[in-house]
Amino acid sequence: MTILVDDPAFGVEIEEKKVACEESELVLDAGFAVPDSNAFGHTFRDYDAESERRDLVEGFYRVNHINQTYDFVKRMREEYGKLNRVEMSIWECCELLNEFVDESDPDLDEPQTEHLLQTAEAIRKDYPNEDWLHLTGLIHDLGKVLLHPAFGELPQWAVVGDTYPVGCAFDGSIVHHKYFKENPDYNNPAYNTKYGVYSEGCGLDNVLMSFGHDDYMYLVAKDNKTTLPSAGLFIMRYHSFYALHRAGAYRHLMNEEDVENLKWLKTFNKYDLYSKSKVRIDVEEVKPYYLSLIEKYFPAKLRW
Ligand SMILES: O[C@H]1[C@H](O)[C@@H](O)[C@H](O)[C@@H](O)[C@H]1O
Numbered sequence: 001m002t003i004l005v006d007d008p009a010f011g012v013e014i015e016e017k018k019v020a021c022e023e024s025e026l027v028l029d030a031g032f033a034v035p036d037s038n039a040f041g042h043t044f045r046d047y048d049a050e051s052e053r054r055d056l057v058e059g060f061y062r063v064n065h066i067n068q069t070y071d072f073v074k075r076m077r078e079e080y081g082k083l084n085r086v087e088m089s090i091w092e093c094c095e096l097l098n099e100f101v102d103e104s105d106p107d108l109d110e111p112q113t114e115h116l117l118q119t120a121e122a123i124r125k126d127y128p129n130e131d132w133l134h135l136t137g138l139i140h141d142l143g144k145v146l147l148h149p150a151f152g153e154l155p156q157w158a159v160v161g162d163t164y165p166v167g168c169a170f171d172g173s174i175v176h177h178k179y180f181k182e183n184p185d186y187n188n189p190a191y192n193t194k195y196g197v198y199s200e201g202c203g204l205d206n207v208l209m210s211f212g213h214d215d216y217m218y219l220v221a222k223d224n225k226t227t228l229p230s231a232g233l234f235i236m237r238y239h240s241f242y243a244l245h246r247a248g249a250y251r252h253l254m255n256e257e258d259v260e261n262l263k264w265l266k267t268f269n270k271y272d273l274y275s276k277s278k279v280r281i282d283v284e285e286v287k288p289y290y291l292s293l294i295e296k297y298f299p300a301k302l303r304w
Pocket residue numbers: 102104105106141160161162163239240241242
């Protein structure tokens with residue numbers, strides 16, 4: 001790994017507060033065995049459950065919702081879109097994620113590398129011929145590398161968690177929605193209507209999403225000229241957009257290509273979410289397979 005630019009630390013104050021929240025419903029395809037409960041004995045994505053992770057997760061969303069404004073996202077996209085910080089391979093990045101645990105996740109407290117392999121291997125089992133989808137599983141969360149000191153050690157609220165459009169009204173289905181009341185955009189008439197700065201069918205490509213690992217990894221993959229199909233890039237960019245792929249909100253912003261790609265995203269989501277468990281994958285055993293996929297779809301070194 002080559003570190004090109006060192007960024008100053010990104011200081012943020014995090015206060016904790018406990019309040020109850022709303023939950024979204026499950027949409028599942030037939031034929032997929034959904035586990036009854038997560039590793040903590042609760043339903044998946046239950047943000048209210050009395051769990052050891054609940055307060056941490058809620059504190060995370062409070063700070064996330066207050067700070068993700070239209071201006072913040074624009075600034076971060078410009079800055080991190082330069083890809084002038086690090087040069088490394090996809091696999092090197094997978095290894096870097098071993099030190100991070102995602103504070104927004106009620107279902108997992110394992111290092112992120114484990115989650116990448118669990119997702120990819122679960123997809124590979126059910127879709128043996130879609131090698132692009134296996135690789136998408138492996139890399140979909142690599143944007144969490146923004147937590148690393150080489151990327152300015154961004155705070156968790158700017159990297160992980162569910163994502164949502166900025167520049168228009170925050171939909172009520174978004175986890176812990178109540179904290180948006182403290183976001184400056186919430187009372188800004190330019191940004192707080194159904195369409196805000198957007199128009200009917202404008203296409204998600206033209207919508208600014210809250211900044212985080214999804215959008216960043218999409219930029220990395222695209223600018224480094226991946227040969228993954230458009231559905232793979234779509235999955236990377238919107239896999240945390242639960243308000244869309246689970247609750248069906250914001251469909252008025254989609255175009256025809258988005259509608260097509262959403263089908264793959266919904267399939268992908270089952271593996272991303274329900275593969276989260278304490279069962280470990282033998283990295284050395286599966287590594288040669290994933291290295292061959294990386295070689296097929298990416299250059300040896302990428303700009304990050
Ligand atoms: O907490 C999780 C986690 O940050 C995932 O990486 C993200 O994709 C999910 O949307 C979110 O619920």
